[in-house]
Amino acid sequence: MQFEVWAPQAGRVTLHCGGVTSALVRDPLRAGWWTGEAEADDGTRYGFAVDDGPVLPDPRSGRQPDGPDGPSAVVDHDRHAWRTQWAGRGLTDAVLYELHVGTYTREGTLDAAAERLGHLAELGVTHVELMPLCPFPGRHGWGYEGVSLWAVHEPYGGPEALKRFVDRAHALGLGVVLDVVHNHLGPSGNHLPAFGPYFTETHHTPWGAAVNLDAPGSDEVRAFLIGSALSWLRDYRIDGLRLDAVHALRDTRAMHFLEELSSAVDALAADVGRPLFLIAESDLGDPRVITPRAEHGLGLHAQWNDDFHHALHTALTGESQGYYEDFARAPLTALAKTLAGGFFHDGTYSTFRGRRHGRPLDRTRVSAHRLLGYAQTHDQVGNRALGDRLSASLSPGLLACAATLVLTAPFTPMLFMGEEWAAGTPWQFFTDHTDPELADAVRRGRRREFAAHGWAEEDVPDPQDPATRDRSCLDWSERQREPHARVLAWYRELIALRRDQPDLADPDLEDVKVAHDEDARWLAYRRGDVRVAVNFGKEPARVPLGITSTRVLAAWEPVPPPDGDGVLSLPGESCVVLTQE
CATH class of the missing domain: 2.60.40.10 (Immunoglobulins)
Structure with a gap:
């Protein structure tokens, strides 16, 4: 060999x-x-x-059976006997479900997660988005400190377990998306600097020296990252990749790394004969990220839309700290703007950044399915001091409102695991660093960060305490109890409605018409013949739909027909989806 x-x-x-x-x-x-x-x-x-x-270990190691610091092991991908013939599944009409292998089940393995995939098929989602799987020190963690970008974390089950997971997902009709981290590695267990200039002091990121994408030696570093990406898509039959924090990829070359990567992925898709795609996490507010290369964009197929999340979160909670400040001044106005325009920050002043931010989307050319919309993600839950979900503070009615907006908006919807039944478990920040100094630094840094916002140190969970991870594991028995069962039924109903109503699959942002009342706390929008109305307030709201003849497609609480003036009386903290007769 x-x-x-x-x-x-x-x-x-x-x-x-x-x-x-x-x-x-x-x-x-x-x-x-x-x-x-x-x-x-x-x-x-x-x-x-x-x-x-x-x-x-080999920088291109396919397996690290003894962890990031141990020897590599040869992986012969041709030995695996795939059971499912899979034609692929693209992002059109998709509903994604973000999943962390280590807490989706108490066992925390890929095989245990695969046994729960039937729930997702029944729910109606189309793709499972796995948080990072590359090896990292210890057993439990979020995965964003991984190394060995071609390997699978051994406590999750290693390479063969991932192939079994993908095979099972495909057999159920579910695509698989994998979150990959190209903007930093480690720090613990990162041996790449011993081999060559994988990092450069030319640029710096929140994690230190940047991955070398444009300094001497960067040709091979770019090939290393692209080769890793293609391996997931080819050798593991993954359908798409979510690219972590692409704004931290410092690259001044004429052809940006992301453009080169998207070109390679498109070429592989043509070669294997099934759709493959890239989803960016980007806070740039730059439409060029999702603009095709032929139109002088970077050619990524979609991106997370935090603007939609922030507007929705402030409308639901009233929170105004940090980056929520810009949205909290008039949350329903911000939400209406993102529903119709995609971005909230489109060249507007951002108080959080102290400068103007973003640029407008061309609604005539950018399909809304290229933006992912969500009410919760691992970041937006886990980066809170207590890792508290929306279900910890909101009524079932407001949770239903959040689900309605995510699943009937023009964007590609994404759910965070457990959201669909209003999980009562938190999802907290946890680590299992084997280096005592690093473990203590992470613990102290986490507590210091939240102390600046008024939290007592003893109230912030210790990331290294095994109980922090254990608290974050889903409690699957909740699904049979109220109010969880009712929320779960509502998610199923909305996902089925999105699948059955062609107007809800229309990605044309220009066809989205929004009205709202900031004081009365209601928002309504039209997508073709479908009307969606949401009441964030506790009191009933009078929502002027402008039509008198309607048919209810889904309602959280019973609603009477619109009156003779086309005004709908909507109960407090409730929502409804209707169609014009």
């Missing part, structure tokens, strides 16, 4: 494979690469030593 590694500054590189040590030789055709052969098959342990350094 042939082994290879990129180590451009090395004087010598040795391969340690299956108990045998051998020297690699420079590749005469590829500068900086070293190659050699050794006896090995699936599961054989190996590693590389650069000059006089220790034996380290």
